[in-house]
Amino acid sequence: MEVCGENYKIPVSIVRGGTSKGIIIEQANLFSEPESRDKIILGIFGSPDKRQIDGLGGADSLTSKLALVSKSNINGVDVNYTFGQVGIENANIDYSLTCGNLVAGVAVFAIDKGMVKITEPITEIIIYNTNTKKRIKVRLRVKDNKFLVEGSYTIDGVPGSGSKIDVEFLRPEGSITGKLFPFDYPSTYFSKNTKKINASIIDSGVLACFVNSSDIGLVGDEGPDDIDNNIKLLNNVKEIKSNILRPMSIAKDEKDLSNKIVNLPKFIFVSKPKDYYSPINGKFIKSTDIDLLARVITSGKLHKAFPITSGIATATAACIPGTIPYDIVNKNIEEKNTIRIGHPSGIMEININIKKANNNWIIERAIVGRTARIIMDGIAYVPLSRIKRNK
Numbered sequence: 001m002e003v004c005g006e007n008y009k010i011p012v013s014i015v016r017g018g019t020s021k022g023i024i025i026e027q028a029n030l031f032s033e034p035e036s037r038d039k040i041i042l043g044i045f046g047s048p049d050k051r052q053i054d055g056l057g058g059a060d061s062l063t064s065k066l067a068l069v070s071k072s073n074i075n076g077v078d079v080n081y082t083f084g085q086v087g088i089e090n091a092n093i094d095y096s097l098t099c100g101n102l103v104a105g106v107a108v109f110a111i112d113k114g115m116v117k118i119t120e121p122i123t124e125i126i127i128y129n130t131n132t133k134k135r136i137k138v139r140l141r142v143k144d145n146k147f148l149v150e151g152s153y154t155i156d157g158v159p160g161s162g163s164k165i166d167v168e169f170l171r172p173e174g175s176i177t178g179k180l181f182p183f184d185y186p187s188t189y190f191s192k193n194t195k196k197i198n199a200s201i202i203d204s205g206v207l208a209c210f211v212n213s214s215d216i217g218l219v220g221d222e223g224p225d226d227i228d229n230n231i232k233l234l235n236n237v238k239e240i241k242s243n244i245l246r247p248m249s250i251a252k253d254e255k256d257l258s259n260k261i262v263n264l265p266k267f268i269f270v271s272k273p274k275d276y277y278s279p280i281n282g283k284f285i286k287s288t289d290i291d292l293l294a295r296v297i298t299s300g301k302l303h304k305a306f307p308i309t310s311g312i313a314t315a316t317a318a319c320i321p322g323t324i325p326y327d328i329v330n331k332n333i334e335e336k337n338t339i340r341i342g343h344p345s346g347i348m349e350i351n352i353n354i355k356k357a358n359n360n361w362i363i364e365r366a367i368v369g370r371t372a373r374i375i376m377d378g379i380a381y382v383p384l385s386r387i388k389r390n391k
Contacts, residue, residue: 001029001040007381008040013112014056014378015067017105018370019157019305019345022065023056023380024109027082030068036387038093041066041086043382048091056380057086061299064088065099067106071115077128077135078116081106085263085299094263096250097176097206098131100308104165104372107138111147112374118145132175137168149373156283156346157305162371169205169366172312176207176264177248180361186322190243200323201244204363205312207264209244210324213271213293220271220293223279223344227295227302237267237297266310267297270325273342280304280345290342292318292328306343312366315339315350320361 001010013024023044031037042048045064046055057064066084074080083102085094107125110116116125120142127136141148141163151163173180182201189196200210213220216233227233241261250264251257273287296303296310303310317325318339329339341348353364 001031003384004381006384008384008387010040010044010380010382012044012056012378012380013109013374014376015102015105015109015372015374016158017099017103017108017372018101018155018308019062020065020099020101020105021058021063021375022067022099022102022105024067024069024105026113027068027070027080039387040382041084041093042091043386044380045086047087048089050089052088057088059088061085061088061301062304065102066093067099067102067109069106069109069115072128074128076126078125079106079110080128080130082130087262090259092259092262094259095131096260097263098129098309100167100169100205100312100368101370103127103129103136103138103167103308104370105374107140107165108147108372108374111140111142118142120145132172134172134175135170137170139166139168151371153369153371155369155371156278156343156348157280158371162373165370165372167308167368167370169312171363172205172309172366173316173361173363174203175205175309176250177203179203180316180363182207182248186320186326187324190240197240198324199240199244200317200325201265202313202317202323204316205366206266206307206309208266208268208310208313208317209240210268210270210314210317211240212324212328213269213295216269218269220269220295221274221276221279221342222295222302224302224304225279227297234297234300238300241265241267262299266307266313268294268310268314269297270294270314270328272328276342278345283346285342285346290340290347292325292339293342294325295344302344305345306341306348308348308368308370311341311348311350311368312352312363314341315352315366316354316361316363319352319354
């Protein structure tokens with residue numbers, strides 16, 4: 001980072017990873033002091049502003065994402081990755097969770113910037129996620145010392161095709177709270193106004209709350225038009241999330257709690273498979289091609305596809321008796337290691353290896369295929385005044 005006239009100049013890359021798009025910045029190109037660093041980042045994205053018109057953000061939770069990347073000095077790790085969910089209408093960056101889709105973009109970025117040793121035809125990169133303190137193994141196709149962008153692999157929620165990237169999450173349980181079941185049981189009851197609602201709270205990949213669609217007045221195949229303006233529903237979701245987070249000591253105070261509720265826990269409503277048309281792209285999804293229907297409410301809106309970390313949580317829950325997703329899938333873990341999730345844009349498949357040892361469930365790995373590419377490399381300009389603002 002350098003000063004040019006009245007601006008800071010910061011090298012950035014805009015990268016798509018899976019169904020997410022974010023801005024990737026090398027950690028060394030920013031201030032080390034958190035407050036000044038975050039003001040620069042907010043300036044790059046153009047936050048707070050619902051259109052992010054004065055920055056590079058895409059005015060959507062799927063595109064207002066940050067990855068800070070650096071070479072790692074941890075034994076057996078190639079790069080460190082810190083994720084930030086950048087607020088759109090608020091000046092907040094949430095570092096309490098991670099983005100699994102953007103991991104694929106981080107791996108491509110690391111190859112492009114010469115941060116890792118390249119081996120043809122497959123390069124394997126070990127990424128340490130600083131948010132969750134977990135390791136992720138990524139395998140990419142390379143040719144002539146460069147990532148092979150083109151390929152025939154497709155993922156629902158992204159037009160076209162690309163080279164397949166295998167993203168393998170190692171021991172993803174306890175990513176946020178340190179426990180697979182933060183409340184010690186596969187399911188428990190939480191308040192929704194004056195009523196009680198049955199929920200499964202799982203921490204695998206991300207902290208997630210699962211409820212049956214019918215328990216909140218939904219059918220399971222809803223799209224953004226059905227959810228995003230349903231104020232009563234969103235207020236109920238916020239209340240349930242607050243009741244889940246309060247006992248966990250995740251937030252420092254009420255203000256911090258309010259910021260965390262925006263993204264944690266991921267609120268996922270599930271139901272049995274049914275035929276439906278994607279409300280995003282019109283694609284017809286057959287009930288026989290999925291194991292359950294699932295939708296994620298995050299940042300106060302319906303996710304237009306499905307976060308990978310939420311997919312890991314869903315696949316984990318679907319394999320453990322007593323959880324709401326397991327009752328819907330109704331298959332024993334021995335019979336299945338791939339869970340097919342029907343989401344607003346199509347289908348996500350999660351391959352999961354899970355076993356029970358001494359009454360504890362161990363998630364050895366969860367693997368998902370993605371595509372990714374660098375869209376742009378360039379220089380972002382942030383006015384010097386952004387650092388002094390709101391002092």
